[in-house]
Amino acid sequence: MTPLDVMWVGLGGGLGSLLRWLTGRVVGERYHSDFPLGTFLINVTGAFAMGYLSVLFMVDWHDRHGAALNSAVLTGVLGGYTTFSSMQLDAAKLAEKRGHVPAGFYLLLSVVAGLIAAALGGALARALG
Amino acid sequence: MLDYFIVVFVGGAVGSILREFTMLMVPNLADGFPMDILVANLVATFLLALVTALHRRQIVSDKTNMLIGTGIMGGLSTFSSFAYGSVVLMSASTASAIVASVYVVVSLVLGYIAVIVGLKLGGHGSA
Numbered sequence: 343m344t345p346l347d348v349m350w351v352g353l354g355g356g357l358g359s360l361l362r363w364l365t366g367r368v369v370g371e372r373y374h375s376d377f378p379l380g381t382f383l384i385n386v387t388g389a390f391a392m393g394y395l396s397v398l399f400m401v402d403w404h405d406r407h408g409a410a411l412n413s414a415v416l417t418g419v420l421g422g423y424t425t426f427s428s429m430q431l432d433a434a435k436l437a438e439k440r441g442h443v444p445a446g447f448y449l450l451l452s453v454v455a456g457l458i459a460a461a462l463g464g465a466l467a468r469a470l471g
Numbered sequence: 472m473l474d475y476f477i478v479v480f481v482g483g484a485v486g487s488i489l490r491e492f493t494m495l496m497v498p499n500l501a502d503g504f505p506m507d508i509l510v511a512n513l514v515a516t517f518l519l520a521l522v523t524a525l526h527r528r529q530i531v532s533d534k535t536n537m538l539i540g541t542g543i544m545g546g547l548s549t550f551s552s553f554a555y556g557s558v559v560l561m562s563a564s565t566a567s568a569i570v571a572s573v574y575v576v577v578s579l580v581l582g583y584i585a586v587i588v589g590l591k592l593g594g595h596g597s598a
Binding site for chain 1: 475479480481482485487512515518520541542544553562575579582585586
């Protein structure tokens, strides 16, 4: 990994994080419920994009250091856009209001939807390629 | 408003670079278990919860909360690599599908413990 790759990850990560914050705000302004829809939509769309673009860029999901595009888009933008920590914090906030069962349901729903989205994204890229 | 744009961008950039370094420093286990992503996600989850609790008590300002919580910890943690990595493992072989299932369950359970402990510590600990 070169210093240039680090710069690409930082730039992409900054942009992805901005996108996450803005998406969360827009969803939060329009949708009022205890269910954390913003983070859910962010993570599911990000997982789909990761599946699609990883196959498109033809990288092994884990060995993607080096190419600027992979650093900027996959590690940077999508890594910064999606979030595991906010998902867990949302679950804890849900637990404070409604108890641990809805919180567990939200986590499970996020992960199942995320796995399906990532698989569909990859399948779509293979079908088109 | 522009202040917040800059704060989230800079925090997200720093967090993402920290995740990249974590991926380079933490080795994966021999069976393909993505230990690096797990470590990044758990550390980010715990620290996000801690900062959130301190922000609720007004020990941490709005902007610091945005910089560390939304920016750095949001950038350090990732859901897209977590999900896609699991899918790749699941479709590789039966053995790695088991590894992936353990990875998903361990991530969720330890992540949930991390967030509860972080909120508790920041909520009424000595911090």
